[in-house]
Every structure is written in structure tokens, then in C-alpha cells.
Amino acid sequence: MAGIGEISKNSSKSRWWMDLLALDKKLPEIFFVIMCSFVLGMDVSIAGMGSWIQGEWRWSDLGLNNLPAGATGTAALLYGLLRQAVGPSRGSDVDVPFWRLTGHHWFTVSSCYEDICTRKVVFGPPNRFNFVMEFIWKIDVPLKCKVFGWRCLRDRIPTKDSLVRRGIPLSPSALSCSFCGVCSETSCHSLLLCRTVDDVWRYIASWIGLVDYKAENFKESFWIWHSFCNRKKVKRGKLGCAWLATLWTLWLHRNKIIFKNFGWNSRDVGWDVKVLVWRWAFIWNIAHANCNFYEFDKNPLFFLS
Numbered sequence: 001m002a003g004i005g006e007i008s009k010n011s012s013k014s015r016w017w018m019d020l021l022a023l024d025k026k027l028p029e030i031f032f033v034i035m036c037s038f039v040l041g042m043d044v045s046i047a048g049m050g051s052w053i054q055g056e057w058r059w060s061d062l063g064l065n066n067l068p069a070g071a072t073g074t075a076a077l078l079y080g081l082l083r084q085a086v087g088p089s090r091g092s093d094v095d096v097p098f099w100r101l102t103g104h105h106w107f108t109v110s111s112c113y114e115d116i117c118t119r120k121v122v123f124g125p126p127n128r129f130n131f132v133m134e135f136i137w138k139i140d141v142p143l144k145c146k147v148f149g150w151r152c153l154r155d156r157i158p159t160k161d162s163l164v165r166r167g168i169p170l171s172p173s174a175l176s177c178s179f180c181g182v183c184s185e186t187s188c189h190s191l192l193l194c195r196t197v198d199d200v201w202r203y204i205a206s207w208i209g210l211v212d213y214k215a216e217n218f219k220e221s222f223w224i225w226h227s228f229c230n231r232k233k234v235k236r237g238k239l240g241c242a243w244l245a246t247l248w249t250l251w252l253h254r255n256k257i258i259f260k261n262f263g264w265n266s267r268d269v270g271w272d273v274k275v276l277v278w279r280w281a282f283i284w285n286i287a288h289a290n291c292n293f294y295e296f297d298k299n300p301l302f303f304l305s
Contacts, residue, residue, distance in 0.1 A: 129219035135226060139244060140237035140283045148251065149244045152187060152218045157251070160185040178257045179264075188217055191250050199266035204246050204273050208232075208300055229304070238281065238304045245276040274300075 098105035101115055136149045151157050160175050161184060177185045179196045191197065192215070205213035210228045215221035225243035234241075249272045256262040278296045281303055296303050 129217075129223050132219050132223050132226070135240060136222070136244075138237065139240050141241065141244060141280050145244055145248050148248060149222075149240075152191065152247060153222065155187055155218075157187050159187045159190060162187070178254045190254060191247055192218060192221060196266065197250060200250065200269050200273065201246060203266065203270040204242060207270075207274065208242055229301075232301050232305065234301060234304045241280050241304065242273075242277050242300075245280060246273050249273045249276055 099107040099111070101111040102108055133150070133153060136153060137146055139146060139149075148157070156162075160170060164170055164175070175184050177183050177190050177194055179190060179194050183189055183194070192201075198214075201213060205211070208228075209232075210225065213221075213224060215224055222240060222243055226240045229239045229242070249269055253262070253264050253269055253272075257264060274297060275293065277300060278293050281296065281300075282291070291303055
């Protein structure tokens with residue numbers, strides 16, 4: 001997010017996090033000022049205490065130029081100590097934070113999310129299919145399945161390698177793939193590239209007539225299935241429906257293997273995927289309300305079109 005959140009300092013730009021690192025040298029003085037301000041009942045925020053100017057820390061005036069009427073004794077002493085610690089006033093030279101993604105320069109979650117979804121790097125294979133992120137939300141499936149598909153595309157599902165990255169200790173023997181038991185479990189391997197999982201993908205691909213279905217990552221895989229269904233005149237809300245149903249079913253079976261010690265085989269998982277696609281086919285845009293599963297199984301693209 002470099003370059004988005006900045007501080008305008010005397011018509012120049014500086015990174016606010018560099019200011020925070022440099023503040024470590026002034027922490028004793030800042031703590032003293034905070035304590036005095038608290039005792040005196042002054043409404044002063046940390047951001048309003050001062051900033052770095054040309055490598056030197058400058059305090060703001062903190063409202064100390066005018067001693068309140070009736071301030072005597074301890075209060076007068078504290079005001080004097082604050083003046084001594086703060087030094088001369090900086091005047092109007094104040095750092096102004098702003099957010100570059102909105103017209104009013106205030107941070108909003110929506111502007112940050114839109115920037116993440118639209119940010120593309122022109123060169124490099126990992127970014128070739130970033131544009132598919134917007135299509136996952138247009139599939140007519142339950143919201144939790146859309147969210148799961150979006151998390152897969154972002155590589156944010158809690159697989160074993162992800163848990164280790166978050167600092168959750170797992171024994172080396174527990175890191176293996178839940179399906180093949182050979183390779184280490186990652187989201188892309190366990191749900192897409194595993195040799196046993198590939199049997200399920202091949203079965204569903206042959207069911208709808210897709211030949212070249214293999215991909216190296218989730219985004220490429222989603223685009224292959226989405227493009228194929230689009231060429232076959234599948235309804236807009238059903239594009240990617242088979243892909244997401246396969247992914248969701250594999251994830252549910254993976255969890256059953258880990259938490260309930262269930263067994264599995266690719267053909268049973270394949271039938272579960274078919275049933276799920278059949279159920280999703282008649283959500284919202286119903287074209288064939290009286291279609292039973294056996295009719296749907298013979299020609300799924302006809303009922304999805």
C-alpha cells in the first residue's frame with residue numbers, strides 16, 4: 001500500500017511510519033508531556049504534539065502560550081515545565097495526513113477494497129488473471145460459497161501451511177495433504193493440483209464436455225471453466241457454477257477427513273458435485289423448474305443455458 005497513505009509536510013511527502021520509528025528517541029519526553037497534559041486536563045492528542053522537520057523534532061504549542069486565569073501553584077509549575085520541554089511554538093507547520101484514493105482524502109474501506117481488486121502488475125505470471133476476481137461475485141450460489149471462492153482466489157483459506165504461517169504449531173507429520181498424504185498441504189495443491197483430487201476435476205470436466213481443464217493456480221483454473229461455459233451459452237449467473245461446486249465439495253470432504261476421520265473416493269465426491277450443481281442450477285433464474293436430477297445429469301449445459 002506504499003504511496004497511498006502519506007503525510008503532506010511543507011509541500012513535500014514523507015512516510016508517516018518513518019516518523020513513528022523516529023519517535024522512539026523522543027518517547028521519554030512525549031510520556032512526560034502526556035502525563036502533564038492529563039493532570040492539567042488538556043485535550044491534546046498524540047498526533048497534535050509535534051512532528052519531525054528536516055530531521056529535527058518540533059513540538060506544537062499545545063495551547064501553552066496563554067496561561068489559564070487562576071493557574072497557580074502546581075498547575076503553574078506544570079505549565080512552566082511543559083513550556084520548557086516543548087520549547088518555542090512551531091506555528092502553523094503541521095503535518096496533514098490524507099488518503100489518495102478518495103476525493104475528500106479520508107480513508108474508507110470501500111476505496112481500499114476497490115484498489116486491492118483493481119490493482120494489476122502488467123508483467124509476471126502471478127498477475128495474469130487478476131481480472132477474474134470480479135466474476136466470482138456474479139455466480140448465483142449461496143453467499144458463503146461465493147466468499148469461499150473469493151478466499152481461494154486470494155489464497156486465504158485455513159489450510160495447514162496457512163496455519164503454520166500464522167504461528168499455529170503443527171507436527172511435521174500433520175502437514176501432509178489430506179487427500180494424497182504425500183505432499184505438504186497448501187490450498188492450491190489440496191484443492192487443485194493433487195493427483196487424487198485431479199480425478200474429481202477430470203470427472204466433472206468430462207461431464208460438461210471440457211477437455212483442457214488443467215491450470216497452475218485458482219485464478220487460471222476459474223477463467224478456463226468460466227470461458228468454456230461462456231462459449232457454451234451458459235446463463236451469466238451460472239458461469240463458473242461447476243467450478244465453484246467442485247471446489248466447495250472438495251473442501252467439505254477435506255474437513256470431514258481431518259475432523260471426522262471419514263474415508264473418501266473420487267467417484268462419490270464427483271456425484272456430490274453433480275448434485276450440488278443441480279441444486280444451484282435452479283437458484284433465482286429458473287428455466288426448467290420440473291427437471292429432475294437424472295435428466296440434468298445427462299445434459300447439464302442444456303439446463304444451465
